[in-house]
Amino acid sequence: MHRSYLFLLLLLSCYCIPLRAQDIKISPIPVNERQSSEIAPFFKDSVMLFASNRKSSLLVNYFNSDNEHLYHIYRSRLKPDSTWTKPTAFQPEPDFFTRFNTGSVIYSEDDSLIFVTQNHYDSNKRAKGSKNGNLYGVYMAKRNNRGWSRKTNLPFNSKRDYNTAHPTISHDGRYLFFASDQNDGQGKMDIYVSEFVNGEWGESQNMGDQINTSETEVFPYYHPSGKLFFASDGHGGAGGLDLFYVVQTASGWSDPIAFDSSINTTADEFGCYISADEQWGFFASNRDDVDNLYRFDRLFPTFDVCTQQVEDNFCFTLEEDGPIEVDTLPYVYNWDFGDGQSARGGIIIDHCFPGPGTYRIKLDLIDTLINIEMLSVADYEVELERTQQIFISSKDTVSVGEAIDFDLTKSYFADFKPETFYWDMGDGTKLKGETILHIFRTKGKYQIKCGATSANSPQSKLCSFKEIIVID
Numbered sequence: 001m002h003r004s005y006l007f008l009l010l011l012l013s014c015y016c017i018p019l020r021a022q023d024i025k026i027s028p029i030p031v032n033e034r035q036s037s038e039i040a041p042f043f044k045d046s047v048m049l050f051a052s053n054r055k056s057s058l059l060v061n062y063f064n065s066d067n068e069h070l071y072h073i074y075r076s077r078l079k080p081d082s083t084w085t086k087p088t089a090f091q092p093e094p095d096f097f098t099r100f101n102t103g104s105v106i107y108s109e110d111d112s113l114i115f116v117t118q119n120h121y122d123s124n125k126r127a128k129g130s131k132n133g134n135l136y137g138v139y140m141a142k143r144n145n146r147g148w149s150r151k152t153n154l155p156f157n158s159k160r161d162y163n164t165a166h167p168t169i170s171h172d173g174r175y176l177f178f179a180s181d182q183n184d185g186q187g188k189m190d191i192y193v194s195e196f197v198n199g200e201w202g203e204s205q206n207m208g209d210q211i212n213t214s215e216t217e218v219f220p221y222y223h224p225s226g227k228l229f230f231a232s233d234g235h236g237g238a239g240g241l242d243l244f245y246v247v248q249t250a251s252g253w254s255d256p257i258a259f260d261s262s263i264n265t266t267a268d269e270f271g272c273y274i275s276a277d278e279q280w281g282f283f284a285s286n287r288d289d290v291d292n293l294y295r296f297d298r299l300f301p302t303f304d305v306c307t308q309q310v311e312d313n314f315c316f317t318l319e320e321d322g323p324i325e326v327d328t329l330p331y332v333y334n335w336d337f338g339d340g341q342s343a344r345g346g347i348i349i350d351h352c353f354p355g356p357g358t359y360r361i362k363l364d365l366i367d368t369l370i371n372i373e374m375l376s377v378a379d380y381e382v383e384l385e386r387t388q389q390i391f392i393s394s395k396d397t398v399s400v401g402e403a404i405d406f407d408l409t410k411s412y413f414a415d416f417k418p419e420t421f422y423w424d425m426g427d428g429t430k431l432k433g434e435t436i437l438h439i440f441r442t443k444g445k446y447q448i449k450c451g452a453t454s455a456n457s458p459q460s461k462l463c464s465f466k467e468i469i470v471i472d
């Protein structure tokens with residue numbers, strides 16, 4: 001495999017960049033070794049699997065054509081005290097991986113499948129017989145009662161013509177994404193997808209120029225949210241390979257969106273794992289002149305969807321089909337709104353209910369001459385609910401230098417259980433809490449955002465905003 005495309009072992013000059021941004025903390029993971037490369041992190045059940053070309057044995061070592069150690073899979077566990085165990089060579093069972101390169105490994109969501117990037121041939125003699133050398137392919141094994149089945153060479157691989165690598169599977173197990181340098185591609189390496197249909201993986205499909213460019217797209221990672229992350233040097237990022245993601249919409253995949261600018265640098269960033277709530281994760285980078293693994297932690301969560309708050313209004317126009325016109329007759333319609341209020345009039349009437357609740361609406365036809373009910377026209381219940389939202393209470397116009405209270409007492413969460421509230425004051429200030437105090441130093445219009453994470457589901461969030469005017 002060419003290092004510039006699949007394992008990305010580029011010899012770059014040293015980059016001196018800060019490892020802590022305002023809202024993201026970035027730190028190297030202590031599984032790294034100074035003289036080796038660590039790439040392709042996969043994290044599950046507090047265990048990280050990754051590929052490294054560190055020395056693997058005191059007795060037997062294999063080397064590539066550049067006299068470098070080959071890649072193998074290693075395992076390290078994240079302990080409750082946030083420290084890592086010493087990395088050890090990983091095999092799901094004895095002799096499961098090839099003695100040559102194993103570039104990445106992932107599991108399906110239910111742990112029933114394992115996918116591996118590895119050299120096709122396990123002997124130098126067979127590799128030398130191939131016109132393009134010992135190419136890479138994606139292999140799969142199934143878990144059974146005895147452990148794991150033998151690895152299967154997936155049908156979209158080619159032992160002679162092109163590489164396939166870096167698999168990632170959708171959480172429903174239907175789609176397998178991977179990188180490949182097939183001849184029909186857009187560039188040097190492209191992202192492809194295969195669909196699992198009728199018990200088999202289908203032909204590879206290039207994901208098109210919405211994602212792929214004339215340059216390099218590698219290391220896809222399918223996130224639980226449905227986002228597809230990948231590394232690219234063709235989408236105009238910060239420099240080198242950068243992390244991007246796309247979101248699938250009704251009309252196809254979105255345009256690529258650059259991952260956080262605190263993570264992407266002028267060096268290469270590639271091969272990531274992102275937590276379900278997107279608040280932390282791992283990625284590989286050569287920012288320190290060698291491929292190492294890094295962890296990022298967001299100090300504040302992101303809220304991709306934030307809606308403008310609304311004042312609940314329980315005023316409605318009610319209308320029913322009446323049996324007769326009452327304009328010239330001694331009849332009138334009597335409305336009972338179920339809230340202690342009633343009114344007489346026609347079949348169309350305006351009414352404001354006192355608030356949310358269940359109300360029984362009754363409409364009767366009344367003979368005004370004898371003041372008795374002639375006919376029951378309608379009798380039904382309506383349920384009025386508040387808007388589920390974070391509601392920011394504050395003044396709408398404030399002065400520069402004035403201390404302003406913001407609270408959330410009018411919020412309505414329904415079945416959403418907020419855990420922590422995060423405020424973005426629109427002037428670069430970020431705060432936490434259910435009630436806050438803030439002073440604006442410059443006049444202008446500010447958009448105040450408040451978001452909450454859920455105590456029950458890490459992917460569930462709620463966010464609202466309002467605008468205020470700051471005057472001199």
